[in-house]
Each structure stands twice: as structure tokens, then as C-alpha cells.
Amino acid sequence: MxxxxxxxxxxxxxxxxxxxxxxxxxxxxxxxxxxxxxxxxxxxxxxxxxxxxxxxxxxxxxxxxxxxxxxxxxxxxxSPGIDKPLKFLKQFSKHLNKKFSITYIDGEVKKTQEMKLIGVNDDTLTFELNQNVKEIKFNNIVFAKTLISFK
The missing domain is CATH 3.30.300.70 (RimP-like superfamily, N-terminal)
Structure with a gap:
């Protein structure tokens, strides 16, 4: 069958x-x-x-x-496991204040950075990078994975 x-x-x-x-x-x-x-x-x-x-x-x-x-x-x-990238917006809210490796589209450029997730609002994720705030629309995210911290 x-x-x-x-x-x-x-x-x-x-x-x-x-x-x-x-x-x-x-x-x-x-x-x-x-x-x-x-x-x-x-x-x-x-x-x-x-x-x-x-x-x-x-x-x-x-x-x-x-x-x-x-x-x-x-x-x-x-669960998909901590080593797997996040695929859905609703997965992000439980990872507030965690550091991510993010690949995203910024205008015409694809960027990869390590940033801390500080907010999830509708379809926008807010990250902190070097004490600056960066907002990224979810549909501009190519890859997002939480980074494991041993602190």
C-alpha cells in the first residue's frame, strides 16, 4: 500500500x-x-x-x-533539532535573545551575519548587531539557524 x-x-x-x-x-x-x-x-x-x-x-x-x-x-x-535551520516564522518567537547565523537579502545583496534575535512582530524579525537594531522581513530570510552557546 x-x-x-x-x-x-x-x-x-x-x-x-x-x-x-x-x-x-x-x-x-x-x-x-x-x-x-x-x-x-x-x-x-x-x-x-x-x-x-x-x-x-x-x-x-x-x-x-x-x-x-x-x-x-x-x-x-x-523535533527538527537545534542544528537544523528554522523554516517557519512561528518558530522564531521561542528563540528570543538567542544568537543566530542569518543569511538574508538586503536590497539586491545577499548577506550573512551573526545577530541576536530581540523581537518578532507580524512578518518582521528584529535583530541586534553591534548594538544596532536591524529589522528583516521574514520573506527576505534565506537561512536562519540558532547558534549554540556554551556560556
Whole structure:
């Protein structure tokens, strides 16, 4: 049985929303004798292991009932990880006052800088760079990744 990833996303989106989560990425792997679906999810607040476990059980039940996956298929739910770039505007608010590596379009020029996120307002992110404030529209961001600090 094969159901498209779009169909699986369609079935899973309402369930994720009910649990205040959203899908970052969905991967499908063919294993020997079964399929594995990797759901990378996030929340606007901190995503916990308990959140992932609960959502995993709910997704598996729902997808089996909808005949989108077989009973012996596997589902794994996790956060995308700190090493992954942020893809959606709603991911930024929980990273206030953290340092980012940002690649963005400034006029006609693509720039990459390390800046501290100090605000999220509608579609604009506000960063601090050398005690100066820099506002960047989300749609001008090419790449944004939090930097890990060991301070």
C-alpha cells in the first residue's frame, strides 16, 4: 500500500494543530518489510519528549484508521533539532535573545551575519548587531539557524 506524503500531511495536520504543533518536515523511508515515516514537528512553545510521544501515538492510530499506513509501519516523531535551520516564522518567537547565523537579502545583496534575535512582530524579525537594531522581513530570510552557546 502506498499513500502519498501529501495525503499523510493532510490527515496529520489537524491532529498536530489540536496539539498546538506543526509539521516542519515529513520523510518516508522504505525498510525491509515495512515503511517508516519520520515526522519532524515543532511548537511555538517548547516541544517536549512527552509531546512527541503523545503525538506519535495519535498519528499512528489516525493514519492506520484512515488506511494511510499499514499496521506494521513505523512512525517516529521528533523535533527538527537545534542544528537544523528554522523554516517557519512561528518558530522564531521561542528563540528570543538567542544568537543566530542569518543569511538574508538586503536590497539586491545577499548577506550573512551573526545577530541576536530581540523581537518578532507580524512578518518582521528584529535583530541586534553591534548594538544596532536591524529589522528583516521574514520573506527576505534565506537561512536562519540558532547558534549554540556554551556560556
Amino acid at each position: 502506498y499513500v502519498s506524503l501529501d495525503k499523510i500531511k493532510e490527515i496529520s495536520t489537524p491532529l498536530l494543530e489540536e496539539n498546538n504543533a506543526f509539521l516542519i518536515e515529513l520523510k518516508h523511508l522504505k525498510e525491509k518489510g515495512f515503511d517508516k515515516y519520520l515526522f519532524f514537528i515543532d511548537k511555538e512553545t517548547n516541544l517536549t519528549i512527552e509531546d512527541c510521544s503523545t503525538i506519535s501515538r495519535l498519528l499512528e492510530k489516525s493514519l492506520v484508521e484512515e488506511n494511510a499506513i499499514a499496521e506494521n509501519d513505523q512512525i517516529e516523531v521528533s
